[in-house]
Amino acid sequence: MIKRRQTRRIYIGGVSIGEGAPVRVQSMTKTDTRNIKATIRQIKQLELAGCEIVRVAVPDITAAKVLGEIKKRIKIPMIADIHFNYKLALEAIKQGVDGLRINPGNIGAKWKVREVITAAKDRKIPIRIGVNAGSLPKDLIEKYGHPTHEAMVEAAERHIEILEELDFHDIKVSLKASDVMKTVEAYRLFSSKHDYPLHIGITETGPVPEGVVKSSIGIGLLLLEGIGDTIRVSLTDSPVVEVNVAYEILRVTGFREKGVEIISCPTCGRCEVNIKKMVKQVKNALRNVKEPIKVAVMGCSVNGPGEAKEADFGIAGGKGQGIVFVKGKILKTVKETELVNALIEEIRK
Missing domain, CATH: 3.20.20.20 (Dihydropteroate synthase-like)
Structure with a gap:
C-alpha cells in the first residue's frame, strides 16, 4: 500500500x-x-x-x-x-x-x-x-x-x-x-x-x-x-x-476502484474470434455498473482462464465456440455467437 x-x-x-x-x-x-x-x-x-x-x-x-x-x-x-x-x-x-x-x-x-x-x-x-x-x-x-x-x-x-x-x-x-x-x-x-x-x-x-x-x-x-x-x-x-x-x-495505481475493468488480449495469429467487437459489446453492456469488477475477454485457450484467472468473470473464444469462466474456473462451453450474452448473464446473477 x-x-x-x-x-x-x-x-x-x-x-x-x-x-x-x-x-x-x-x-x-x-x-x-x-x-x-x-x-x-x-x-x-x-x-x-x-x-x-x-x-x-x-x-x-x-x-x-x-x-x-x-x-x-x-x-x-x-x-x-x-x-x-x-x-x-x-x-x-x-x-x-x-x-x-x-x-x-x-x-x-x-x-x-x-x-x-x-x-x-x-x-x-x-x-x-x-x-x-x-x-x-x-x-x-x-x-x-x-x-x-x-x-x-x-x-x-x-x-x-x-x-x-x-x-x-x-x-x-x-x-x-x-x-x-x-x-x-x-x-x-x-x-x-x-x-x-x-x-x-x-x-x-x-x-x-x-x-x-x-x-x-x-x-x-x-x-x-x-x-x-x-x-x-x-x-x-x-x-x-x-x-x-x-x-x-x-x-x-491502487487508489480508487470504480466500475468494470476489462482485461483483453491484444490478439495474434491464434485468435479465431472478433475480440475487438466482443470487447465493445461487453463494455457497452456493463457501462452503468458502479461496483468494482474485473472482466476478461480473451481470444484463445492460451490466454483464457489461465492468464486471466484473477478476473471475476471471463470468456475465451475459439473457432465456433468458447468458454465462460469465473475466478479461473470454467463454468460452461457455449457457441461463439452466445459468448457475450452468456458472460453478461453470469455477471448479472
Whole structure:
C-alpha cells in the first residue's frame, strides 16, 4: 500500500480533501458558462461519470451572475475559475460557489485581495492557487532563465504568503506545465516543503491518445510517490473522457476502484474470434455498473482462464465456440455467437 503524503484537510462543499480522504476526481466544463442549459447538461453528464468536483470558467460578470442558477441544479461542488478581476470573485462568492481558483498576485491591489479573502473566509470557501508554467511572473523568468520547477514553486509560495498574511489557510495548490517532468519536479519540491493539499495534473496535454499517455505518466508518477489529493486529466476531448481516464489512473495505481475493468488480449495469429467487437459489446453492456469488477475477454485457450484467472468473470473464444469462466474456473462451453450474452448473464446473477 502506497503511503500518501500527509496534507491538511479542507472541504469543497461537502467533499473532503486531504488528510487521508480519497483522491478526488475533478474536471472542468467546456461550455460557455453563460449558456446555463448547456453548462448544467454537461455537469449532469459529469456527475453520471463519477466526477466529484467541477470547475467552471468565469470570463465576465454575466458568467458570474448565472453561477447561482447553475449551482441550484447540480449535485456536485462547483469551483469558479477566475483571473484578474476581483469583482468576479466577489460575485461568484455571492452566488454560492463552493470554491475559487485564483492567483492572488494577479487580482490587483492588496485591498482587492483582502476583500476577496474576507468574503471567502466568511463563507468558508477554499481557494486553489493555480500556478501554470506558461504564466509565471517576469522577474521569476529572469531569475531562473526560463520557467523551471523552482520558479513555479516560488510563484506558488508568493501567492500563499499573501493569503497567510490575511490569516487565510483554506488553501489548495496546483503547479502545472505541459512538460511532464517539469510538473512532477514542481510537485515533488513543493510537497517536500509544505503540507497544503495538492491538485495534480498535466496541463494542455492535447488529444487522445497523446494526452492520455502524458497525463497517465505524470499523474501516475506523483500518485505512486504519495503526492496528490485531487486530480484532473486535461484533454482536448469531452470532460467525461477526462473523468473516465482519471478513474482508470486511480485504479491502476491502487487508489480508487470504480466500475468494470476489462482485461483483453491484444490478439495474434491464434485468435479465431472478433475480440475487438466482443470487447465493445461487453463494455457497452456493463457501462452503468458502479461496483468494482474485473472482466476478461480473451481470444484463445492460451490466454483464457489461465492468464486471466484473477478476473471475476471471463470468456475465451475459439473457432465456433468458447468458454465462460469465473475466478479461473470454467463454468460452461457455449457457441461463439452466445459468448457475450452468456458472460453478461453470469455477471448479472
